[in-house]
Amino acid sequence: MDTAPPGTAVPELDPAHVARWQDSGGELIDLLTAAHRLGGVSGFRLGGRMTVLVTAPEAVHHVLARHPDRYVKRSHRLKAVLGDGMIAASGERWRTQRRVMQAQFTGPGVRRYDGLMRAAVAEVADRWADSARTGQPRDLGADMRHFSLDVIWRSMTGRPLDETTHREFLAAGRAVAALPAFAPATGTGPPDITAEVARIDAVAARAIAAARDWPGPSLLHVLLAAERELPEYTERLVRDELVTLLAAGYETTATTLSWLFLLLHRNPGARDRVLAHPPGSAGRTAAIRAVVDETLRLYPAAWIMPRYAAEDDVLAGYRIEADTPVLTSPYLTHRDEAAWPEPERFRPDRFAEGAPRPAAGAYYPFGIGPRTCLGIQFGLREMVLLLETLLPAFEVVPHTDPQPTFGVTVRPDGPITATVTAAPTT
Numbered sequence: 001m002d003t004a005p006p007g008t009a010v011p012e013l014d015p016a017h018v019a020r021w022q023d024s025g026g027e028l029i030d031l032l033t034a035a036h037r038l039g040g041v042s043g044f045r046l047g048g049r050m051t052v053l054v055t056a057p058e059a060v061h062h063v064l065a066r067h068p069d070r071y072v073k074r075s076h077r078l079k080a081v082l083g084d085g086m087i088a089a090s091g092e093r094w095r096t097q098r099r100v101m102q103a104q105f106t107g108p109g110v111r112r113y114d115g116l117m118r119a120a121v122a123e124v125a126d127r128w129a130d131s132a133r134t135g136q137p138r139d140l141g142a143d144m145r146h147f148s149l150d151v152i153w154r155s156m157t158g159r160p161l162d163e164t165t166h167r168e169f170l171a172a173g174r175a176v177a178a179l180p181a182f183a184p185a186t187g188t189g190p191p192d193i194t195a196e197v198a199r200i201d202a203v204a205a206r207a208i209a210a211a212r213d214w215p216g217p218s219l220l221h222v223l224l225a226a227e228r229e230l231p232e233y234t235e236r237l238v239r240d241e242l243v244t245l246l247a248a249g250y251e252t253t254a255t256t257l258s259w260l261f262l263l264l265h266r267n268p269g270a271r272d273r274v275l276a277h278p279p280g281s282a283g284r285t286a287a288i289r290a291v292v293d294e295t296l297r298l299y300p301a302a303w304i305m306p307r308y309a310a311e312d313d314v315l316a317g318y319r320i321e322a323d324t325p326v327l328t329s330p331y332l333t334h335r336d337e338a339a340w341p342e343p344e345r346f347r348p349d350r351f352a353e354g355a356p357r358p359a360a361g362a363y364y365p366f367g368i369g370p371r372t373c374l375g376i377q378f379g380l381r382e383m384v385l386l387l388e389t390l391l392p393a394f395e396v397v398p399h400t401d402p403q404p405t406f407g408v409t410v411r412p413d414g415p416i417t418a419t420v421t422a423a424p425t426t
């Protein structure tokens with residue numbers, strides 16, 4: 001329903017559906033889970049103000065895809081880091097910025113980076129082969145973070161990730177990842193991350209210097225060309241966009257891969273079902289994709305997407321006042337029994353070829369609507385290329401069983417120490 005028929009009273013959110021958490025100090029995920037149990041559109045008070053949680057697929061679709069002009073992004077929680085990069089931008093500026101990068105991120109566009117991605121994959125495989133020989137355990141989370149940063153660094157600069165960049169970025173990344181995913185106006189400002197921003201600025205300056213020395217093509221060359229041709233592309237905006245791509249494409253992909261290895265271990269037989277398809281076949285690639293899609297259902301890295309009502313609206317029969325914070329959460333929608341039978345079970349067959357497609361708004365690990373992830377094809381490609389190499393070659397046994405922790409991304413709450421062994425050749 002878009003507008004109430006004339007003369008129809010539109011209910012406020014039912015008071016019974018308003019969980020009063022008033023700065024409970026509890027974990028945001030506990031608060032959201034409690035609110036979600038009350039209904040697919042529910043409300044709670046946070047930081048003294050009404051916040052609406054939207055998890056029912058139809059209502060999610062209404063907010064993110066059908067009416068992105070009514071539910072807008074506000075100053076991004078990572079604004080101090082991302083500046084005016086695409087994630088934090090809005091209006092005409094956002095449209096220009098998206099247009100500049102779009103062609104690099106289509107299916108054929110990302111194939112240009114296949115060679116660079118494969119080089120990053122080969123490095124992981126070499127390191128794992130060494131560990132398989134020596135029996136030295138690996139830190140899976142660290143390996144996946146190194147891989148995803150290496151991929152994006154190579155596709156910007158043409159060079160493998162160097163140790164200094166890696167160290168600096170990780171140090172800054174840890175502070176940024178610990179920021180809350182949604183910070184209501186509680187009076188206390190966000191933590192001071194000036195030192196981390198300085199580290200990231202140094203990384204960005206190094207990337208730009210490296211890209212200027214290299215003929216390309218690369219993601220950064222597209223930005224440097226825009227700097228020459230478009231007045232709005234100042235040196236500062238090139239830095240902001242570069243940092244946005246690093247930030248958006250790094251932790252998301254790395255945590256997804258970490259969860260994927262944990263889920264394969266927790267679900268014996270899942271890896272064998274992928275490997276039952278012949279190497280190099282379309283069937284194997286599709287089976288790997290299904291495992292990635294199901295991992296993203298259970299652990300959608302960007303687990304919460306905040307918006308604000310730009311105007312009064314009627315959502316699922318409730319009145320939403322202008323200025324109300326409206327949260328959508330793929331983590332909660334993806335675990336809702338009404339949308340996903342046996343939601344807690346890892347079942348990649350939900351995404352097998354020929355399986356029914358999820359209803360609109362029921363599955364959105366990359367968001368939906370105009371602000372959908374720019375890097376979908378890029379992220380999927382790097383994950384599939386890595387898994388096509390690692391899954392047949394290695395068996396992975398984690399020694400730990402981390403639980404989710406909910407910061408900017410939903411990530412494992414500790415290191416994933418794991419033994420990797422060479423898989424028997426058949």
Ligand code: HEM
Nearest residue numbers: 087248249252253256302305365366367371373374375379
């Ligand atoms: C598993 C991997 C990834 C996941 C789960 C993911 C998820 C998301 C989500 C949910 C959004 C939309 C947020 C919102 O609507 O509020 C988003 C936006 C974005 N993502 Fe990703 N992402 C991934 C990988 C990547 C990669 C690899 C890149 C780039 C190399 C990237 C670049 C971006 C950018 C630039 C935006 C902002 C788009 C805009 O505002 O127009 N992402 N991502």
